[in-house]
Amino acid sequence: xxxxxxxxxxxxxxxxxxxxxxxxxxxxxxxxxxxxxxxxxxxxxxxxxxxxxxxxxxxxxxxxxxxxxxxxxxxxxxxxxxxxxxxxxxxxxxxxxxxxxxxxxxxxxxxxxxxxxxxxxxxxxxxxxxxxxxxxxxxxxxxxxxxxxxxxxxxxxxxxxxxxxxxxxxxxxxxxxxxxxxxxxxxxxxxxxxxxxxxxxxxxxxxxxxxxxxxxxxxxxxxxxxxxxxxxxxxxxxxxxxxxxxxxxxxxxxxxxxxxxxxxxxxxxxxxxxxxxxxxxxxxxxxxxxxxxxxxxxxxxxxxxxxxxxxxxxxxxxxxxxxxxxxxxxxxxxxxxxxxxxxxxxxxxxxxxxxxxxxxxxxxxxxxxxxxxxxxxxxxxxxxxxxxxxxxxxxxxxxxxxxxxxxxxxxxxxxxxxxxxxxxxxxxxxxxxxxxxx
Amino acid sequence: xxxxxxxxxxxxxxxxxxxxxxxxxxxxxxxxxxxxxxxxxxxxxxxxxxxxxxxxxxxxxxxxxxxxxxxxxxxxxxxxxxxxxxxxxxxxxxxxxxxxxxxxxxxxxxxxxxxxxxxxxxxxxxxxxxxxxxxxxxxxxxxxxxxxxxxxxxxxxxxxxxxxxxxxxxxxxxxxxxxxxxxxxxxxxxxxxxxxxxxxxxxxxxxxxxxxxxxxxxxxxxxxxxxxxxxxxxxxxxxxxxxxxxxxxxxxxxxxxxxxxxxxxxxxxxxxxxxxxxxxxxxxxxxxxxxxxx
Numbered sequence: 001x002x003x004x005x006x007x008x009x010x011x012x013x014x015x016x017x018x019x020x021x022x023x024x025x026x027x028x029x030x031x032x033x034x035x036x037x038x039x040x041x042x043x044x045x046x047x048x049x050x051x052x053x054x055x056x057x058x059x060x061x062x063x064x065x066x067x068x069x070x071x072x073x074x075x076x077x078x079x080x081x082x083x084x085x086x087x088x089x090x091x092x093x094x095x096x097x098x099x100x101x102x103x104x105x106x107x108x109x110x111x112x113x114x115x116x117x118x119x120x121x122x123x124x125x126x127x128x129x130x131x132x133x134x135x136x137x138x139x140x141x142x143x144x145x146x147x148x149x150x151x152x153x154x155x156x157x158x159x160x161x162x163x164x165x166x167x168x169x170x171x172x173x174x175x176x177x178x179x180x181x182x183x184x185x186x187x188x189x190x191x192x193x194x195x196x197x198x199x200x201x202x203x204x205x206x207x208x209x210x211x212x213x214x215x216x217x218x219x220x221x222x223x224x225x226x227x228x229x230x231x232x233x234x235x236x237x238x239x240x241x242x243x244x245x246x247x248x249x250x251x252x253x254x255x256x257x258x259x260x261x262x263x264x265x266x267x268x269x270x271x272x273x274x275x276x277x278x279x280x281x282x283x284x285x286x287x288x289x290x291x292x293x294x295x296x297x298x299x300x301x302x303x304x305x306x307x308x309x310x311x312x313x314x315x316x317x318x319x320x321x322x323x324x325x326x327x328x329x330x331x332x333x334x335x336x337x338x339x340x341x342x343x344x345x346x347x348x349x350x351x352x353x354x355x356x357x358x359x360x361x362x363x364x365x366x367x368x369x370x371x372x373x374x375x376x377x378x379x380x381x382x383x384x385x386x387x388x389x390x391x392x393x394x395x396x397x398x399x400x401x402x403x404x405x406x407x408x409x410x411x412x413x414x415x416x417x418x419x420x421x422x423x424x425x426x427x428x429x430x431x432x433x434x435x436x437x438x
Numbered sequence: 439x440x441x442x443x444x445x446x447x448x449x450x451x452x453x454x455x456x457x458x459x460x461x462x463x464x465x466x467x468x469x470x471x472x473x474x475x476x477x478x479x480x481x482x483x484x485x486x487x488x489x490x491x492x493x494x495x496x497x498x499x500x501x502x503x504x505x506x507x508x509x510x511x512x513x514x515x516x517x518x519x520x521x522x523x524x525x526x527x528x529x530x531x532x533x534x535x536x537x538x539x540x541x542x543x544x545x546x547x548x549x550x551x552x553x554x555x556x557x558x559x560x561x562x563x564x565x566x567x568x569x570x571x572x573x574x575x576x577x578x579x580x581x582x583x584x585x586x587x588x589x590x591x592x593x594x595x596x597x598x599x600x601x602x603x604x605x606x607x608x609x610x611x612x613x614x615x616x617x618x619x620x621x622x623x624x625x626x627x628x629x630x631x632x633x634x635x636x637x638x639x640x641x642x643x644x645x646x647x648x649x650x651x652x653x654x655x656x657x658x659x660x661x662x663x664x665x666x667x668x669x670x671x672x673x674x675x676x677x678x679x680x681x682x683x684x685x686x687x688x689x690x691x692x693x694x695x696x697x698x699x700x701x702x703x704x705x706x707x708x709x710x711x712x713x714x715x716x717x718x719x720x721x722x723x724x725x726x727x728x729x730x731x732x
Contacts, residue, residue, distance in 0.1 A: 046675070050691050051520060082692040084671050084684070091583050091672055097592060105692075216693075278695050285498035297693040305498035 054362025159328025166323025545610025553618025
């Protein structure tokens with residue numbers, strides 16, 4: 001009996017293999033036929049937004065509008081992931097058969113390198129022609145421009161963002177009331193007083209995480225504390241690699257020392273080394289912690305999943321706070337349908353698309369806030385518009401140097417486990433930053 | 439030969455059955471360790487199953503370890519809505535089956551001169567093949583990418599099929615040639631005396647002896663190829679040619695993950711390999727044992 005089954009199995013596998021061979025031959029014929037005629041009939045968009053997010057929904061609308069504008073055109077929207085694009089952008093864009101328009105990651109390590117290696121098309125002409133610089137201004141335009149060395153902040157336009165994002169605290173209103181906090185804190189001192197009250201009431205005040213993989217909350221708490229006391233110049237010098245940054249002085253020193261105190265006082269909970277941001281979010285939503293530092297990417301989820309009354313506030317009394325533009329649309333240097341690509345970018349910045357993104361809570365850069373009817377979404381958008389207008393966004397700390405994210409995450413984990421002091425971290429930071437920006 | 443072996447095994451089975459009633463303490467300890475190991479191995483799958491059938495609200499309020507408060511298929515519907523599962527499944531099956539079949543035949547043919555024939559530099563050849571399997575894929579990706587473009591196979595499953603057939607066959611050649619080296623030379627000499635050609639020796643003598651090892655390789659190649667991520671993600675950027683692991687990865691955002699959808703997707707992606715494994719489990723175990731005896 002046994003030899004029979006074995007033989008059958010192998011024969012079956014062979015048959016399956018043959019079937020796969022012949023069928024795959026049929027299925028692969030179609031796409032290769034299409035790509036041959038890429039110059040005219042087909043327009044390829046490569047992006048990695050989740051189609052259920054506000055931006056994703058806005059872009060679906062944009063595809064509809066774009067198709068209506070170009071009836072004969074086949075529009076192929078390809079979905080990839082943030083990490084996959086981050087790893088493969090250079091290879092992909094240096095090939096012969098590149099997409100016509102791509103979404104790419106902002107920052108010197110990503111967009112900067114693509115720009116400086118000539119893989120992306122400079123967009124200065126189109127920016128002034130379409131007036132994109134009127135819609136995307138100030139700090140929102142900072143990571144759209146890169147110089148010859150791939151450093152952000154000045155130089156040519158290479159990308160155009162659609163939306164913005166900012167970091168704030170989500171908080172549990174019931175737990176605030178229970179701990180006797182009547183008014184929202186207005187400065188760092190009153191914020192720490194409120195946190196002490198929560199601590200006294202037996203709560204974990206801040207839900208955080210410091211796993212080297214995806215445990216970003218601690219990094220955001222740390223950088224928020226630095227930003228809170230930093231001047232615009234301190235942050236811009238660091239971010240755009242201008243004047244020399246001395247991490248052992250000013251906001252860098254005081255912010256990082258305060259961060260160490262927060263860890264020691266138990267403000268952020270303990271055993272963070274193994275937690276990811278997803279687990280920190282669940283700890284907040286399951287009411288194991290009172291506040292969650294995160295950005296508006298979690299707004300819809302918290303709205304849907306929270307079973308308690310909640311609100312949000314930016315770090316009280318902060319001079320600057322975290323946030324930046326979203327990722328960028330860019331046109332590969334080897335793209336075959338560049339004019340269509342410009343038209344696509346223009347379509348995503350059109351009022352129809354931007355207002356739809358706004359209504360879904362996606363913080364559009366060129367939307368009309370009065371088009372938003374939902375009060376909470378309007379509040380979210382208003383606070384964002386305020387910080388953009390006041391020019392107080394400090395971006396994300398990992399932008400300036402390639403490989404910075406892993407470096408910071410490792411040290412965040414060490415500090416959270418109390419294996420490293422603020423001074424030790426700042427020394428390492430100075431060395432890494434100086435080496436990386438030489 | 440195989441009849442004798444079957445008898446032996448039955449003997450062993452009844453022996454073990456007999457000792458069921460009176461186990462020694464040592465056996466109980468082993469038994470407990472085996473159960474603990476089983477639970478540890480099952481735990482991640484258990485977690486996936488547990489969370490795939492939850493609503494996101496349920497997951498968010500009660501965490502990943504709680505039992506679902508209500509049974510929900512929403513995560514599966516969301517997954518199927520966002521990913522072209524049928525297409526990805528088909529691509530994965532086509533790639534894995536083709537690679538398994540091609541790589542095994544390739545390994546067998548290239549191992550024949552190295553293991554049985556007298557190639558002077560066979561040691562060096564095997565070392566080179568081993569190095570090929572040990573090289574990180576990141577080091578190979580640029581040549582593979584340009585190769586795929588030059589041959590027009592970029593963005594089609596053929597690029598991946600060719601690459602992995604060769605990579606897996608490098609390992610297979612190494613393995614099979616060393617198994618061949620252990621086959622008594624007398625057997626082949628006897629066949630030669632009987633007037634068998636080289637071709638006949640390979641198919642009539644060696645393949646039947648090697649069959650257990652070959653079937654293990656088929657299973658390994660299938661599963662390894664199924665799980666490959668890095669090379670396919672570069673070579674298959676078009677959705678119509680993506681394999682299951684790549685489709686799954688598109689669910690992860692930079693600052694947001696939909697855990698229940700990810701779990702549902704993982705479960706659906708895991709099922710085919712599980713089915714495959716169950717079907718070929720015996721082949722697998724037998725092949726490993728056969729290799730060990732030799």
